Every structure is written in structure tokens, then in C-alpha cells.
Amino acid sequence: MICIPASEFQERIVRIQAEMEKCKLDAVAVYGDEYRKENLRYVCNFWPIFERAVCVIPRSGSPLLAGAPEGEKYALEMSVWKDYFNVKEFACVSVPEEIDYPLAKFSSFKEIFGAALKGGKRLGLVGCFDIPAHIMERIRAAVEGVEIVDAGHILNALRLVKSPSEIACLKEAGRQACEGYKKLLEYAVDGNPETMAAGAAEGAARMAGAEGINFMVFGSGKRTETVIGRATNKIMRSGEMLMAAMAVQYQGYVSTVEYPFVIGKASDEQKKFLNVLFEAANVQQDYLKAGTVSGEMVRAVKAVFAKHNMTEFDLYPPMHGIGLAEAESPYPDENTAYRFESGMCVNSDISIWGHPAGSNRIEEGFVITEKGAETITPFIRELVTKGI
Numbered sequence: 001m002i003c004i005p006a007s008e009f010q011e012r013i014v015r016i017q018a019e020m021e022k023c024k025l026d027a028v029a030v031y032g033d034e035y036r037k038e039n040l041r042y043v044c045n046f047w048p049i050f051e052r053a054v055c056v057i058p059r060s061g062s063p064l065l066a067g068a069p070e071g072e073k074y075a076l077e078m079s080v081w082k083d084y085f086n087v088k089e090f091a092c093v094s095v096p097e098e099i100d101y102p103l104a105k106f107s108s109f110k111e112i113f114g115a116a117l118k119g120g121k122r123l124g125l126v127g128c129f130d131i132p133a134h135i136m137e138r139i140r141a142a143v144e145g146v147e148i149v150d151a152g153h154i155l156n157a158l159r160l161v162k163s164p165s166e167i168a169c170l171k172e173a174g175r176q177a178c179e180g181y182k183k184l185l186e187y188a189v190d191g192n193p194e195t196m197a198a199g200a201a202e203g204a205a206r207m208a209g210a211e212g213i214n215f216m217v218f219g220s221g222k223r224t225e226t227v228i229g230r231a232t233n234k235i236m237r238s239g240e241m242l243m244a245a246m247a248v249q250y251q252g253y254v255s256t257v258e259y260p261f262v263i264g265k266a267s268d269e270q271k272k273f274l275n276v277l278f279e280a281a282n283v284q285q286d287y288l289k290a291g292t293v294s295g296e297m298v299r300a301v302k303a304v305f306a307k308h309n310m311t312e313f314d315l316y317p318p319m320h321g322i323g324l325a326e327a328e329s330p331y332p333d334e335n336t337a338y339r340f341e342s343g344m345c346v347n348s349d350i351s352i353w354g355h356p357a358g359s360n361r362i363e364e365g366f367v368i369t370e371k372g373a374e375t376i377t378p379f380i381r382e383l384v385t386k387g388i
Contacts (some may be wrong), residue, residue, distance in 0.1 A: 004165050004252075008163060009043070009045060010080075013062075013063060015158055016043070023149075025151060026117045028056070028057045029057075031053075031125070031127030032046070033048050033051070036130040038324035040054075040055055041252040042158075042159060044065055045252070046067070046075050050071070053066060055081070062081060063081045064083040064084070064115070066084075066087050068088075068091040069103075070091070088106055089138055109143075113139070123143055123146050123149070124151025126155050127152070160344065162343050169252070170253045170322065170376050171376050173250035173254060173376075174248075174255035174257070174365050174376035174378075176255075177205060177247075177256065178257060180201040180202060180210075181201060181259065181379060182204070183200045183203070184246070185261075187200040188236060188244070189236065190236060191237075192235070192236055193232075194223075194232050194233070194234050195232065195233055202246070214248070215247050217243065217246075218232075218245075219243045219244075220234060220241070220263065221240035221241065223243075226243075238265065239262065242263055244258060245257070253323060256322070258363035259383050261274070272357065273352070273358055276308045277352060277362050278362070278388075280301045281364070283304055284297060284300065284350065287300055288372060288373035289370070289371070290340055290341055291370075293336075294338055295333065295334050299334045302314060310355065313359075315351050317331065317334075318349055319332065319347065320347055321345065341368065342370055343367070345365065346368065
């Protein structure tokens with residue numbers, strides 16, 4: 001089974017603790033919930049459902065995980081760290097009532113953070129923008145006299161370049177996404193509702209082993225202009241442009257696929273539009289190489305749009321990083337000066353919106369290497385290379 005081994009999680013903690021030493025942090029708390037799961041998954045492999053959790057890392061020693069009682073057994077099944085504590089503040093997030101768990105044993109924030117800080121006075125927090133205000137207030141009260149600082153930069157830096165195990169997980173997610181997209185193309189035909197094609201794609205990806213579908217963006221005809229709309233019961237018709245992107249998650253890692261096409265026969269105007277997207281995507285390939293200034297890639301894609309008088313329809317940068325989040329660093333614009341590094345994993349996002357012929361994008365995943373781009377989503381790369 002393709003996965004991140006426990007030894008790699010241990011290595012991550014050692015690297016984090018080394019950074020804590022440099023930053024003079026006595027403990028680091030990594031927050032996560034069902035929707036903002038990436039950093040929590042990175043340090044302990046746990047992905048909450050309904051509830052919230054925090055992994056607390058001392059400057060030395062093993063981390064502990066604090067969550068809520070309904071997910072305790074599930075957390076122990078997933079997490080590589082077996083020191084688990086329940087806190088009432090992390091119980092079901094969707095109801096205002098305080099739920100009674102008569103069989104549960106609870107700990108307090110004060111006990112949990114105190115055990116990790118060991119008398120220290122600086123607590124790093126990862127997820128400052130994700131933690132609800134009322135929980136943040138309780139954390140502050142529990143560590144009164146301790147300085148709380150944003151430690152997000154530590155994990156941001158560590159997550160930028162992927163390990164071989166992470167790349168393997170992304171490739172597996174990409175394989176599953178491609179299987180789903182094959183089924184989408186089969187069901188995206190005249191007379192079917194959008195939801196049928198979207199459901200076929202999601203089901204096929206799940207059957208291929210996907211852990212989850214992060215999202216399905218879908219729109220046909222005029223609805224392609226929604227940019228990130230969802231599938232509806234609208235009936236698809238021949239001659240309509242179809243915009244469909246699916247983000248597939250495996251072992252926490254997310255690969256996204258999207259191929260722009262026309263249902264049935266494309267008009268000459270639609271073909272010209274699609275060929276510009278394909279040209280830009282294929283030009284981008286020459287720049288996805290270790291050592292290349294990332295902003296040069298953005299400028300090269302924009303030059304294709306300018307050549308075809310489409311600059312006014314260029315909505316945002318044509319690439320972003322992927323990993324435990326569908327979109328993460330690197331996320332360059334045309335002025336970005338940093339260089340691509342081997343092991344960075346990225347997703348193209350070649351997009352044109354509001355053009356008279358339609359709106360659409362291309363999304364495919366790559367690993368940056370010394371020799372160039374290595375595809376994560378080979379089925380989409382094949383389609384884009386082939387073009388109309």
C-alpha cells in the first residue's frame with residue numbers, strides 16, 4: 001500500500017523541533033479540523049470528522065494529540081502518535097449545545113499545553129487563521145503568561161519540497177483522478193444532467209481507491225462562466241463547452257484534473273479557443289524544471305494569451321503547488337523571482353474566462369525534476385498534448 005511511513009512522520013517532528021530550537025519555541029500546537037486538515041495531517045496523519053483537534057509538539061520528546069470523544073477511536077486508528085486526550089472544546093462543531101459524553105474522560109487545555117511547555121514561556125501556533133475565536137480565547141486563558149506566536153512558517157517551509165513517499169501518494173491520487181475523468185467523458189453527453197457526469201467521475205475515483213473528493217467544479221454551456229460552480233440538474237447539450245475539475249484525495253494528498261472540451265462537435269470558434277489553452281499548457285512544460293525562475297513560466301503563458309489577443313480574459317496565475325492542500329505554495333505570479341526546486345509538486349491552472357467562445361481551464365499535475373516536468377496525471381497530459 002502506498003502511504004507515508006511512520007518513520008517519515010518521526011523525521012518531520014525532528015525537523016520541526018530543530019526549527020523550534022532556532023525560534024526559541026518551547027512547544028508548537030498544530031490545529032486542524034475537517035476542512036483545514038493539511039498541517040494536522042502533516043504532523044500526525046489524523047483527519048478529523050465533525051470535530052477539531054490539535055497536535056502539540058514539545059521541544060523534545062514525542063507529540064500528543066488532543067481531540068474529542070466521538071472521534072477518539074478513529075483518531076487512534078489514523079494517528080502515528082498514541083498519546084490522545086479529549087477536550088470538551090473540540091466536540092461536534094455544528095451544534096450550539098454542549099453534548100454530554102458520560103463515558104469519556106476529559107483533559108483541559110491547561111493540562112495539555114502545560115505538559116508540552118514544561119514551564120516554558122513561548123508557544124508556537126500553526127493554524128492561527130483557522131482557529132475559531134472562542135477556542136483561541138480559551139487557549140490564551142489556559143496558557144496565561146505564555147507568549148503565543150505564529151509558527152505557520154515552519155510547516156510552510158517543510159511542506160514545500162515533497163519526499164519520495166509524498167510524490168508516490170500524489171501520483172496515486174492522480175491515477176485515481178484520471179480514472180474518474182475517463183468516466184466523466186463517458187457520461188458528459190447530450191441529454192444527461194451535469195450531476196450524472198459528475199457523479200460517475202466521483203464514483204469511479206472512489207472505486208479506484210480515492211480517500212475523498214475534495215471538490216468537483218462543473219458547468220456546461222453558459223454555466224462555464226461560473227469559474228468554480230458546482231454540478232446541477234441542467235441537461236448538457238451537444239455543442240456546449242464543458243468545464244469540469246475534480247480534486248481527488250489519497251492519504252491526505254490531493255491531485256486535480258481538468259480537461260476543456262466541447263460536447264459533440266466543436267465550432268471553429270470553440271476550436272480556436274481550446275487550441276490557445278492547449279498551446280499555453282504545452283509552452284508551460286518548457287519552464288517546469290528545477291532552476292527555472294518561476295515568474296518566467298508565468299510570463300511565457302501570458303505571452304501566449306497576448307499573442308492571441310486574450311489577455312483581458314486571463315483571470316489568475318497559471319500554476320500553483322499541490323500536496324496536502326489542493327492549492328499551496330509555490331504560487332508564483334509574473335514578478336516572482338524564486339526558482340523551482342526538484343521535488344516541488346505543482347498543478348497547472350491554464351485559464352481563460354469570459355471570452356465570447358466560452359470559459360475554461362486546464363489542470364494537470366507535475367513533479368519538478370532536474371530534467372523537467374514529470375506528469376502526475378498522464379491521461380490529461382496525453383489529451384492536452386493531442387489537442388483538438
